[in-house]
Amino acid sequence: MRILVANIPLPTNRFLIDLNQSIGRRHEVIHDHESFWNQEGDFDLVHLHFPEYMTFEIQDAYRGALTDDLLAETEKRLLFWAHTAKIVVTRHVLLPHSASSQSLWESMYELVYRYADAVVHFAPPSIEEFKSRYSNVDFHHGAPRHYIVPHQNYASLPNDVSRAEARKRLRIPKDANVMLAFGAIRNDAERELVLDTFHRMRSPHKVLLVSRWREKLADVSWIRLRDWIRDLKRLYYRIHPAYRFNYGFVEEDDTQLYLNAADVLFIPRFHVLNSGNVTLGMTFGKVVVGPDSWDVGHLLRERGNVVFDPDHPETAASAMEHAMNLAAEGRVGSANRQIALDEWDIEQCGDRYSNIFEELVSARTRR
Numbered sequence: 001m002r003i004l005v006a007n008i009p010l011p012t013n014r015f016l017i018d019l020n021q022s023i024g025r026r027h028e029v030i031h032d033h034e035s036f037w038n039q040e041g042d043f044d045l046v047h048l049h050f051p052e053y054m055t056f057e058i059q060d061a062y063r064g065a066l067t068d069d070l071l072a073e074t075e076k077r078l079l080f081w082a083h084t085a086k087i088v089v090t091r092h093v094l095l096p097h098s099a100s101s102q103s104l105w106e107s108m109y110e111l112v113y114r115y116a117d118a119v120v121h122f123a124p125p126s127i128e129e130f131k132s133r134y135s136n137v138d139f140h141h142g143a144p145r146h147y148i149v150p151h152q153n154y155a156s157l158p159n160d161v162s163r164a165e166a167r168k169r170l171r172i173p174k175d176a177n178v179m180l181a182f183g184a185i186r187n188d189a190e191r192e193l194v195l196d197t198f199h200r201m202r203s204p205h206k207v208l209l210v211s212r213w214r215e216k217l218a219d220v221s222w223i224r225l226r227d228w229i230r231d232l233k234r235l236y237y238r239i240h241p242a243y244r245f246n247y248g249f250v251e252e253d254d255t256q257l258y259l260n261a262a263d264v265l266f267i268p269r270f271h272v273l274n275s276g277n278v279t280l281g282m283t284f285g286k287v288v289v290g291p292d293s294w295d296v297g298h299l300l301r302e303r304g305n306v307v308f309d310p311d312h313p314e315t316a317a318s319a320m321e322h323a324m325n326l327a328a329e330g331r332v333g334s335a336n337r338q339i340a341l342d343e344w345d346i347e348q349c350g351d352r353y354s355n356i357f358e359e360l361v362s363a364r365t366r367r
Contacts, residue, residue, distance in 0.1 A: 001028065001361060002028045002030065002045075003027050003045050004032065004035055004085070005020060005031040005047045006054050007048070007049055007053050009031070009033075016031075018156050018346050019349070022349065023354055025350065026350075027357065033054060033055045036077060043081075044085055044086065045360065046086070048090070048116075049092060051096075051111075051112045052108075058070065071107060074111060074112075078112065078114075082141065086117045087115055087118075088117060088357065089112060089116045089144075091119055092273075092274055094273045097186055110137060113130075115141075116144045117145065118144050118360055120353070122148070122150060122299075123150070124148065125294040125297075126273055126294060126295050129294055150279075151279045152279070152344050152346040153341060153344040154255075154340075158255075158256050161256050163260050163261065170261050172244060173205065173207070176205045176207040177203045177205055177324050177327075178206075178207045178208075178264070179262070179320060180209045180258055180263075180264065180266060180286075181209070182258055182277060182280065183211060184212055185212065187214075189270070190214070191214045191268075193268045194266070196313070196314070197313075197317050207242055207243070207244060208242060208244070209258060209261060211246050211258050212250065215234075263286070263327040264286060264288070265281035265284075266316075267288065267296065269291050270310040271293050271310055272291065272293055272296060273293070273296075274295045278299050281336070282336035282337065283337065283344075286327070286336065288300060288306070289306045289308065289323045291307065291309075306326070
């Protein structure tokens, strides 16, 4: 079977790298956005992930403004592939994280799903939300089939630095209770959620570790003064024993430093469908705290981790306190790691995708 992954290159997306390699053990996988857009090649199945990254032109529209013309051009491609191959979409998010034209991006996502033969979800709440959101859509081949394949683990990342060594390299005391926020903090609301939760959290020797801190620049017209205030704030956080902030992208090899130094991984999101940090934290044996929202809440509650109410973000502090107690006991974190390694193994997940693809391609009739 020949599978076309219709996405621009995403070299830092570990999910796509590992999944494509795993599926490639059984099938020929071609990751090529140009073949998709130019309607070239003989493929049995087209696998889509993030509609905003199908092509560089669409990515530019994500950063700028999506247009009706680009929507129409995208539909031409989807219609072509819908009649020459099966189309499968893995559902990662409700909508793009930072869409500049929300209504048109809603149309883009609906358009992609309209031509899908199947949709793969990470957990059951995503299926329920999908059926509600798209209940009135006139699907090209009828309603798509729905499958669940868990987000595979991150065992492919390096993990050979001990907790003691990680804390030493990050200048964190051995006896600290470390709250980690890993990955991008996307807006000021998430920034305030991290700070407020940490400040409210009653925990001795607490340290806030952030892999990519979002700075809030002073509202002054003089650029030099603004930069001076920024540098002063950075100096404050650097010398304060309760804060360990990084400001740039963390390389894959250094991910383990942050995870192994932490006690609890905090997901500073509100109403989100999924978060790879659920799987990331569990792979590294951490207790995870996140919003009680769709797949995130479902997976955390199901596995004995801790959730907060995204409509009442002040509940995150007590959730963190509870998680710190669980981390000290040691049972939830070790159980998390075992689940991630045993149930979310990349070869198992890749085989489940391959089985779905084979079922769809071999089917005589479309749904």
